[in-house]
Amino acid sequence: MKTEFxxxxxxxxxxxxxxxxxxxxxxxxxxxxxxxxxxxxxxxxPSTADLTGLLDMLKSxxxxxxxxxIYTTGAxxxxxxxxxxxxxxxxxxxxxxxxxxLVVRHSRRDxxxxxxxxxxxxxxxxxxxxxxxxxxxxxxxxxxxxVLGLGLGALGVDGITLLDGLTYGFAVGVCGLFFAAAAALxxxxxxxxxxxxxxxxxxxxVAFIMRAYGDVSSETVSRVSPLGLVLRVQASAGDYxxxxxxxxxxxxxVAAVALYLNSLRDVDQGxxxxxxxKKTGRIRTPLGLALRxxxxxxxxWAIGMFAxxxxxxxxxxxxxxxxxxxxxxxxxxxxxxxxxxAPQFTAKILSMYAIxxxxxxxxxxxxxxxxEIRGRAEQILARPVSRxxxxxxxxxxxxxxxxxxxxxVALGYYAAGYSVAPQLADLALTLRSSLIYIPAVLCTCALxxxxxxFFPRAQIINWIYLFVSFVVVYLGDILKMPVWLxxxxxxxxxxxxxxxxxRVWIMIVMIAAAAVLxxxxxKGFRERDLGA
Amino acid sequence: xxxxxxxxxxxRFGRLTALDKVSISVNQGEIYGFIGPNGAGKTTTIxxxxxxxxxxxxxxxxxxxxAWKNAVEIHTRVAFxxxxxxxxxxxxxxxxxxxxxxxxxxxxxxxxxxxxxxxxLDPSKKCRTYSKGNRQKVALVAAFASDADLYILDEPxxxxxxLMEQVFQECVGEVKKAGKSVFxxxxxxxxxxxxxxxxxxxxxxxxxxTGTLSELRHLTxxxxxxxxxxxxxxxxxxxxxxxxxxxxxxxxxxxxSSELGAVVERVSKYGVTKLESMPPTLEDLFMRHYNLxxxxxAAANGGNRR
Numbered sequence: 010m011k012t013e014f015x016x017x018x019x020x021x022x023x024x025x026x027x028x029x030x031x032x033x034x035x036x037x038x039x040x041x042x043x044x045x046x047x048x049x050x051x052x053x054x055p056s057t058a059d060l061t062g063l064l065d066m067l068k069s070x071x072x073x074x075x076x077x078x079i080y081t082t083g084a085x086x087x088x089x090x091x092x093x094x095x096x097x098x099x100x101x102x103x104x105x106x107x108x109x110x111l112v113v114r115h116s117r118r119d120x121x122x123x124x125x126x127x128x129x130x131x132x133x134x135x136x137x138x139x140x141x142x143x144x145x146x147x148x149x150x151x152x153x154x155x156v157l158g159l160g161l162g163a164l165g166v167d168g169i170t171l172l173d174g175l176t177y178g179f180a181v182g183v184c185g186l187f188f189a190a191a192a193a194l195x196x197x198x199x200x201x202x203x204x205x206x207x208x209x210x211x212x213x214x215v216a217f218i219m220r221a222y223g224d225v226s227s228e229t230v231s232r233v234s235p236l237g238l239v240l241r242v243q244a245s246a247g248d249y250x251x252x253x254x255x256x257x258x259x260x261x262x263v264a265a266v267a268l269y270l271n272s273l274r275d276v277d278q279g280x281x282x283x284x285x286x287k288k289t290g291r292i293r294t295p296l297g298l299a300l301r302x303x304x305x306x307x308x309x310w311a312i313g314m315f316a317x318x319x320x321x322x323x324x325x326x327x328x329x330x331x332x333x334x335x336x337x338x339x340x341x342x343x344x345x346x347x348x349x350x351a352p353q354f355t356a357k358i359l360s361m362y363a364i365x366x367x368x369x370x371x372x373x374x375x376x377x378x379x380x381e382i383r384g385r386a387e388q389i390l391a392r393p394v395s396r397x398x399x400x401x402x403x404x405x406x407x408x409x410x411x412x413x414x415x416x417x418v419a420l421g422y423y424a425a426g427y428s429v430a431p432q433l434a435d436l437a438l439t440l441r442s443s444l445i446y447i448p449a450v451l452c453t454c455a456l457x458x459x460x461x462x463f464f465p466r467a468q469i470i471n472w473i474y475l476f477v478s479f480v481v482v483y484l485g486d487i488l489k490m491p492v493w494l495x496x497x498x499x500x501x502x503x504x505x506x507x508x509x510x511x512r513v514w515i516m517i518v519m520i521a522a523a524a525v526l527x528x529x530x531x532k533g534f535r536e537r538d539l540g541a
Numbered sequence: 542x543x544x545x546x547x548x549x550x551x552x553r554f555g556r557l558t559a560l561d562k563v564s565i566s567v568n569q570g571e572i573y574g575f576i577g578p579n580g581a582g583k584t585t586t587i588x589x590x591x592x593x594x595x596x597x598x599x600x601x602x603x604x605x606x607x608a609w610k611n612a613v614e615i616h617t618r619v620a621f622x623x624x625x626x627x628x629x630x631x632x633x634x635x636x637x638x639x640x641x642x643x644x645x646x647x648x649x650x651x652x653x654x655x656x657x658x659x660x661x662l663d664p665s666k667k668c669r670t671y672s673k674g675n676r677q678k679v680a681l682v683a684a685f686a687s688d689a690d691l692y693i694l695d696e697p698x699x700x701x702x703x704l705m706e707q708v709f710q711e712c713v714g715e716v717k718k719a720g721k722s723v724f725x726x727x728x729x730x731x732x733x734x735x736x737x738x739x740x741x742x743x744x745x746x747x748x749x750x751t752g753t754l755s756e757l758r759h760l761t762x763x764x765x766x767x768x769x770x771x772x773x774x775x776x777x778x779x780x781x782x783x784x785x786x787x788x789x790x791x792x793x794x795x796x797x798s799s800e801l802g803a804v805v806e807r808v809s810k811y812g813v814t815k816l817e818s819m820p821p822t823l824e825d826l827f828m829r830h831y832n833l834x835x836x837x838x839a840a841a842n843g844g845n846r847r
Contacts, residue, residue, distance in 0.1 A: 121630075121669070201630060201669060277670075285665040290636030293643045301636075302629060384627045388680070391591045391621035391693075392644040395613045538594045 013272065015134035020141040024115055025148075032149050035107045040156050042480075043100055043177075046488070047092040047166045053489050054088070061085045063487075067094060070324045071354050073224045075361070077237070080246035089168025089245030095487070097180055101239050102217065104153060104185030108146055109209040112192040115142045118202035120277060129276065139193060139271045143264050146189035154182025173245040176253075180239040183256045187235045188213065190263035197270035200279030207309060214313050218320045225324050235259075295394055296402040303373050307410060310369040314362070314414050318421025321358045325351060326429035351433040356442045356505040359419060363446035364479045364500050366414035367453040370407040371475065374457040375468055377403040381539055396535045404458050404527065411450035419443035442506055448519035449499040455526035462533025465541065474498075542605060544569050544691055544722045545590065549599035552585055559585045561746040562599065567691075567724055567739075572717055574737030575726040576827065582746040583726040584624055587695050590724075591621060603691065617645065620689035624696040624726070626676040628668035634679045635664030641683035653686040659708050673700035685712045692716060692723045698732060710736060730824050742827065750826070761826050762795040764819040765804075770812030779804060791815065 054060050064086045066072065067079045072094075079086070079094040116139055119125045125138060134140075158178025162171035169177075191212055196205040216234040223231030224240075231237030241252045274280065292298050300307075377400065380386040389399060419439045426434035457471050464470075478498035485495050495501035499519065504511050543566035552560040560582045567573040577583055588594040589601050592612030601608040603615045628637050638653065657664055660678040668676065677700045684692060692713075698706045713723055713736055727733050733740060740757060742750040750757060762783065767773075768791050776792065777785040781800025786793050796804050808816075 203631070286633035286636070286667055288633070288635040288665045290632070290639035292632075292636060292640040295644075298629075298640055301632070384623060384625060385629065387588070387591070387593050388621070388623060388626075388641070389644070390593060390612070391616060391619065391623075392641065393613050393617040394644055536595075539588075540593070 013134040013136045014140050015132060015137060017134065017137045017140045017144070020128070020133065020137050021144045024141050024145045027115075028111070028145060028149070032107075032111065035103075036149070036153050036156055039100060039103055039107075039153065039181075040160055043096060043157050043181075044160050044164065046096055046484075047088055047161065047164055047169060049488050050088050050091055050095075051166050053487075054091070057085055060087065060091065063091065067091070070225045071357060074221045074321055074324055075358075077220065077240040078224050080243040082246050087168030087245065088166050089170075089173050092166075092169065093173075093177060093244035093246070095484070097177060097240055097242075097244060098220075098236060100157070100177075100181045101184035101236055102213070104150070104181050105188035105213050105216075105236075108150070108185045108189035109192045109206060109213070111149065112142055112146055112189045113196055113202050113205045113209065115145070116193060117196040117199070117205045121202050126276065136268055136272055139268055143189065143193060143268075146193075147186060150182040150185040150189065153185060154178040157181055168245050172248055176242050176248045176250065177244040179250075179253050180242045180244065183253045183260065184235055184239045187256050187260040187263070190260040190267060193267040194263050194270065197267055197274060198280045200277065200281070203305075207305060211309070211313075214316070218316055221317075221320045222323060294402070295389060295399050296405065298389070299373070299376075299402045299406050303376065303406060303410075306369055306372055310410070310414060311417050314366065314418040315421035317362065317365075318418035318423075319425035322422035322425030322427075322434070323429055325354075325426040325433045351430075352435070352438055352442070352507050355422070355439055356508050359422065359439070359443040360446070360500065360503075360505050361479070361483060362418045363415060363443060363449065363503075364475060364482060366418065366446070367411050367450050367475060369414060370411040370450065370454050371457055371468075371471060373407040373410060374403055374454065374461060378461060378465060378468060381465070384540070386539060390539070397531055400458065400461070400531055400534050404454060404530075407454045407457070408451055411454060412444075412447055415443045415446055415450065416440070438507060445506055445511070445516075446500065446503050448516050448523065449503050451523040452499050452519050452526070455523035455530065458530030459526040459533070460530075462530035462535075462537070465537075543567055544571075545573075545603050545724060547586070547590070547599065547601045550586070550589060550596055550601050551598040552582075552589060552594060553597045559746055560589070563743065563746070563748055564599075565741050565748065565751065567722055569722055570717070570720045571739060572713065572723040572725060572737045574733035574740040575724060575743065576728060576730065576733055576740060577743035578728060581743045583743060584695055585746075586743070587621075587693055587724075587726060590693065591616070591619075618690040620684040620687050620692045622677075622680045622684045622692075622694045622697045624699060626673075626680045628671070628676055628679060630669035631667060633665055633667055634662060634671065634675070637668060637679055638664065638683045638686065642686050645687045645689075649686060649688065653682065656682040656686055656712075659711075660705060674702065674705065677701055678705070681709065681712070685716070690721055692721065692725075694723065695726045696728065697725070698727070698729060706732065730822065730827055734822070757826055758798060761822070762797055763801055764793070764795050766791050766793045766815065766817040767808055767813060768792070768815035769808065770814060773808055773811045776804075776807070779807065 054063065061084075064079070064081070067086070072079070076095055077098045079090065081090050119128075119138070128138060129135075154175075155178060158175035159171075161169050161174030161177055163174075188209070192205065192209045195208045195212070196202075199205045199208060213236075216236045219234035220231050220237035220240070223229070223234065223237050232241065235256055238252045238256055242249050270280065292301050377386070380389075386399065390396060419442070422443075423434055423436050423439045426439070427436075453471065453475065456474070457468065460467050460471060478500045481490060481495055481498050482500050484490070485501070502515055502519070504515075545565075545567040547563050547565050550560055550563040551558070563582070563586060565573070565575070565586075575583055575586070585594065589596050590603060590608050592609045592615070595609050604618060606615055608615065628634075632640075638657075642653065660682055662675060662678045662682060666675075668679070671679070677697070681697060684694070698709050701709065710732070713725070716723060723736075725733065725737060734754065737754070739753050740751070741748050773792065776782060776794070779800070780803075781797035782804060783795045783797075784793075
């Protein structure tokens with residue numbers, strides 16, 4: 010046993026050294042959001058009355074699906090409870106993403122790139138690398154839990170004691186640890202880092218959807234999902250630690266299985282046997298190549314978006330009951346009292362997933378950049394293929410994908426909605442609520458093309474912009490963010506039909522901007538040195 | 542008219558000058574060797590010729606057309622093998638070859654099959670699982686399966702075993718027989734000696750020598766081992782004789798090719814019992830150019846390959 014883990018501590022130190030920037034950046038950014046939001050809440054909702062007003066809205070199925078159930082101690086709600094309800098789920102999801110990347114980066118990807126081979130040629134045990142990665146993950150999550158916990162506890166915000174803060178922090182940390190262990194396990198089964206990351210994200214997606222469905226319809230389903238389970242700590246309300254302990258034990262078991270599988274297999278192999286592939290190919294054009302390369306992304310995202318749409322659509326039935334139960338709620342939720350609740354719910358959900366729809370588009374355009382850096386674009390362009398044609402292939406697929414995602418999420422939403430509450434489901438309206446975001450999605454793609462043409466190293470700007478847009482659209486109302494901030498995002502400018510009127514000129518301006526950005530992007534991509 | 546030509550080609554990356562007034566020209570039907578140490582600017586030159594990079598100053602033209610502006614048009618008649626072949630990990634070698642050859646109008650199915658056989662490549666494996674040599678084979682098959690007029694090859698045999706190097710040399714021979722031109726960058730001198738009609742040596746972004754192999758050999762030295770009945774007097778003082786050493790009666794030295802006649806004449810007077818001469822190799826020439834100013838900074842660091 011000892012030889013299996015030989016030199017683990019040195020390897021751990023080495024991974025820490027390679028990780029120091031990325032993990033610290035993740036923790037700092039996560040902590041920033043988690044600590045700023047409760048302060049903002051305190052400033053925005055100074056009185057108990059303000060908070061109680063919110064409570065009814067928070068108890069709606071929409072909110073339960075988006076953020077999880079709300080836990081309170083008495084009739085009212087305090088800042089801590091509001092914060093826990095709004096933030097734990099998303100903090101835990103972010104921690105999960107951080108851990109998936111962390112673990113796959115140092116396990117399967119190092120192996121795939123042949124780095125592990127060099128390490129293994131040294132006096133290092135067979136399980137040392139995976140063991141070190143798991144130790145690093147444990148440490149990173151512990152630091153994250155303590156930073157969040159102590160930070161929140163030190164804020165002195167109403168309703169967050171040190172214990173409340175630590176409960177929140179450790180709920181997030183243990184969720185991260187679970188996904189680290191899960192990713193380690195998945196990385197043993199699949200032989201490429203791409204599949205390992207893909208499948209890990211599918212697991213995360215399933216956990217999210219199970220929780221969304223469970224929080225409205227079934228407590229058991231929610232508890233099976235790790236994301237649902239960590240919400241059951243009821244931070245600032247009950248501060249139960251059993252979900253943390255339970256998830257920690259599960260994580261340890263999953264990690265043990267991962268180590269066991271690692272000891273069984275050969276380097277570079279997975280448990281899913283590689284079949285011989287095609288001897289000849291049918292890819293004829295750059296467009297065909299881009300489609301083939303991104304096939305997995307496209308199918309995976311389409312299924313995911315349909316599923317998430319369906320999960321939200323399935324609440325329409327509960328929404329009907331909820332609506333009839335209370336007139337006050339109806340008033341609370343609707344800024345326009347004449348409106349029905351269902352279309353509003355639809356518009357709110359689809360506005361959020363419109364932003365998510367742009368993610369696969371950005372992934373596809375980023376792919377072109379990595380083709381360039383890795384020298385593969387060079388091999389295509391050394392043949393009679395113009396740079397315009399290459400960029401057009403990727404940009405075209407990105408744009409069509411974004412639009413298709415809007416369509417698919419709406420379709421999933423409608424299909425599930427129709428099956429539970431036919432009288433509330435409206436296909437035309439659902440599609441319109443989603444497809445109205447087409448100009449914003451196109452603009453996002455065009456911005457990516459523009460950056461690719463002129464500032465190829467600055468693709469991150471687009472990701473940050475999209476992330477900020479999500480925060481503003483998601484939290485803007487409840488954080489009472491100024492309107493101009495919303496106007497700065499593409500998505501905040503799109504009217505949420507049917508709540509708001511369609512402003513045609515905004516659509517026209519956005520599409521024109523997209524055309525100009527894209528055209529400039531083509532020009533820049535043609536004129537610059539590749540690989541720069 | 543040359544098929545490929547650069548005139549005072551200069552490329553700067555920020556403050557680093559990667560190419561400094563590089564002028565080369567390749568004629569129709571010629572195999573042109575482009576040699577130099579790592580980081581000398583071979584790949585940068587090729588990237589400029591392919592229109593991947595834009596020249597800072599000077600010009601690069603292929604088939605009489607501007608390499609940057611008319612890249613696509615030029616590439617209909619060019620085949621390229623990169624030095625560092627990176628492929629799509631989730632596609633098979635066969636898929637990649639077919640994609641590459643189908644981007645060009647003229648390609649030959651039977652030729653593809655015979656090349657795969659010659660290079661002993663398994664096209665059904667995912668590129669992820671290929672070794673460096675096998676990735677190189679994929680690029681070579683794709684290049685030679687397409688009917689091009691100019692082959693630009695950037696260290697095409699790196700990672701290939703000697704058998705496969707042989708196959709590669711046969712392919713180049715066939716191409717030459719068909720009257721096509723080849724621009725071959727390499728640091729494997731035996732390969733260049735075997736294949737190339739003319740050679741340029743690049744070092745730190747500058748062309749230091751250009752010519753046919755026999756022209757360049759004037760600059761090289763012949764190694765000799767001799768034994769004589771009586772010791773040769775004043776050998777070390779003769780013009781063009783370098784590095785005289787003696788071991789068990791055998792005297793070893795090198796002599797400039799131009800002085801060879803005089804040295805042999807002198808030595809023969811002392812009763813030769815043994816005379817061995819090693820022909821000048823490109824290696825010697827190459828080594829001499831490396832060492833020209835050994836203190837003046839080693840070759841620029843690592844090129845711009847990722």
